[in-house]
Amino acid sequence: MMQWFRKPVKSVELGESVDSEVELSDLDLDSEVESSDLDIGRVTTEEEISGPILSVKEVHRSFPVGGGDIHVLKGINMEVLPGQLVMLRGRSGSGKTTLLNMLGGLDQPTSGEIIFSGQPLHELSDDKRTELRRDQFGFIFQAYALLPLLSAWENVELSLRMAGVPPQEWKKRVTHCLEIVGLGKRMFHRPNELSGGEQQRVAIAKAIAHRPKLLLADEPTANLDSQMGAQVMAVFKNIIHTEQVTICMTTHDPTILEVADHVYEMVDGKFVE
Numbered sequence: 001m002m003q004w005f006r007k008p009v010k011s012v013e014l015g016e017s018v019d020s021e022v023e024l025s026d027l028d029l030d031s032e033v034e035s036s037d038l039d040i041g042r043v044t045t046e047e048e049i050s051g052p053i054l055s056v057k058e059v060h061r062s063f064p065v066g067g068g069d070i071h072v073l074k075g076i077n078m079e080v081l082p083g084q085l086v087m088l089r090g091r092s093g094s095g096k097t098t099l100l101n102m103l104g105g106l107d108q109p110t111s112g113e114i115i116f117s118g119q120p121l122h123e124l125s126d127d128k129r130t131e132l133r134r135d136q137f138g139f140i141f142q143a144y145a146l147l148p149l150l151s152a153w154e155n156v157e158l159s160l161r162m163a164g165v166p167p168q169e170w171k172k173r174v175t176h177c178l179e180i181v182g183l184g185k186r187m188f189h190r191p192n193e194l195s196g197g198e199q200q201r202v203a204i205a206k207a208i209a210h211r212p213k214l215l216l217a218d219e220p221t222a223n224l225d226s227q228m229g230a231q232v233m234a235v236f237k238n239i240i241h242t243e244q245v246t247i248c249m250t251t252h253d254p255t256i257l258e259v260a261d262h263v264y265e266m267v268d269g270k271f272v273e
């Protein structure tokens with residue numbers, strides 16, 4: 001059995017510099033987890049001591065372009081442990097999104113292995129990968145992917161409906177998810193009645209509603225100012241505890257790196273130290 005340790009991380013300060021658009025008191029972080037828990041000491045589960053949730057071995061990805069091949073990923077190796085927040089950092093075009101798509105089963109490597117919770121993603125049929133994505137993965141993209149005519153509540157409910165969660169569970173789960181992202185008082189607002197940071201937090205609630213094991217986020221703070229970005233990161237740290245989710249995300253933003261358990265620096269399709 002492999003034992004692992006969490007690197008102590010600095011949590012995002014939630015109580016400072018409140019701006020007018022976002023009420024930080026909305027963040028009900030203390031209802032289920034003490035703020036001090038954001039840094040340290042939580043109970044290690046059986047799964048955590050049993051090894052990585054995601055294991056990537058020698059992954060390459062090429063795309064056919066104009067009669068030739070463009071080699072985008074050039075031998076990626078990584079391991080993600082349950083409950084970690086892992087960031088992929090690198091310049092535009094370095095291959096971050098290509099890798100994230102692969103980790104989420106949206107694309108297949110040209111060669112190499114991706115093992116998720118013991119299952120070889122790279123060998124699964126399209127149908128099996130679709131099923132896995134629906135049940136065990138959550139996705140957050142830069143553009144919030146919220147339906148503009150639906151309220152925050154309805155947007156989150158829709159994702160439960162699509163995941164096949166029984167209707168009698170929707171109300172409790174939608175309320176819970178919106179509360180843990182700090183939107184208990186904004187549940188019936190439509191996206192255009194919310195700030196960018198709030199919309200991104202609805203997108204997080206939507207992505208975790210069906211209780212995924214792995215959350216994949218592509219530049220989740222890219223369109224946000226630094227305060228809103230910090231709030232999104234605080235929500236990420238919180239849901240790792242409350243929802244037992246593992247998070248892999250891409251970023252350009254050097255100011256949020258300190259909340260990561262591990263940062264992989266990507267240059268031209270490879271990780272560098």
Ligand SMILES: Nc1ncnc2c1ncn2[C@@H]1O[C@H](COP(=O)(O)OP(=O)(O)OP(=O)(O)O)[C@@H](O)[C@H]1O
Pocket residue numbers: 063064065070072090091092093094095096097098099
């Ligand atoms: N389907 C594809 N066909 C051809 N080339 C592709 C394809 N997908 C990605 N690429 C190329 O792979 C390289 C890496 O793209 P990728 O989107 O992964 O970079 P990135 O690091 O996420 O960049 P950004 O930070 O700008 O989003 C780019 O040069 C891109 O043009």
